Amino acid sequence: MAEPLTLYKLIILYMLEKVDFPLTNAQISGFVLDKGYTTYFHLQQAISELIDSKLIDVSTVRNSSYYKITPAGKQTLSYFEDQISDGIKDDITAFFQENVIQMREELSAVADYYASDVEGYQVRCTLKRDDFSLVDLTIAVPTKEAASAVCVNWKEKSQDIYENLIEFLL
Numbered sequence: 001m002a003e004p005l006t007l008y009k010l011i012i013l014y015m016l017e018k019v020d021f022p023l024t025n026a027q028i029s030g031f032v033l034d035k036g037y038t039t040y041f042h043l044q045q046a047i048s049e050l051i052d053s054k055l056i057d058v059s060t061v062r063n064s065s066y067y068k069i070t071p072a073g074k075q076t077l078s079y080f081e082d083q084i085s086d087g088i089k090d091d092i093t094a095f096f097q098e099n100v101i102q103m104r105e106e107l108s109a110v111a112d113y114y115a116s117d118v119e120g121y122q123v124r125c126t127l128k129r130d131d132f133s134l135v136d137l138t139i140a141v142p143t144k145e146a147a148s149a150v151c152v153n154w155k156e157k158s159q160d161i162y163e164n165l166i167e168f169l170l
Contacts, residue, residue: 008038008046009055010084013077015092016056016069019100025065031095037088061112111154113147116140121147125154127162135162 011032016023025047032043047067050056055073059066069077113123120142127135135158141147154161 005046009050010080013069013073014084016067017074017077022066022068035091061110109155109158111151123147123150127158
């Protein structure tokens with residue numbers, strides 16, 4: 001049996017290997033903590049060590065961290081996957097079956113902002129389906145508060161905006 005921290009790392013690698021899109025810290029934490037496998041602190045320690053050892057990559061967009069398994073992570077998992085119990089693997093499979101559509105939708109609409117070189121802020125909004133870009137829009141707004149509001153609203157309204165844009169332009 002693997003040491004607890006090693007097992008948490010293997011669970012994370014196994015989760016990331018089973019999906020073809022990045023997982024957020026909240027998605028990984030939600031599964032691991034809901035199942036009671038470990039504490040938030042130990043989970044974050046495992047994630048940090050996986051990043052440090054380059055077994056997973058992280059990218060951050062507006063306070064959300066997105067994780068992907070690296071080739072080295074896949075190789076490591078292949079050596080030690082048998083240390084994850086069938087029960088845990090079944091829990092992960094069930095979790096993805098229940099949540100994969102919602103998880104993909106969370107990742108499909110992304111917005112971030114940055115200070116403009118000229119004035120105000122630029123907000124970049126993207127909407128993707130799988131790896132295909134449906135919308136990639138950058139708009140200027142006057143204040144940081146407006147930029148933040150656009151980012152929040154893009155998550156909720158991007159599908160409607162896309163449909164209206166298509167309807168308007170066709």
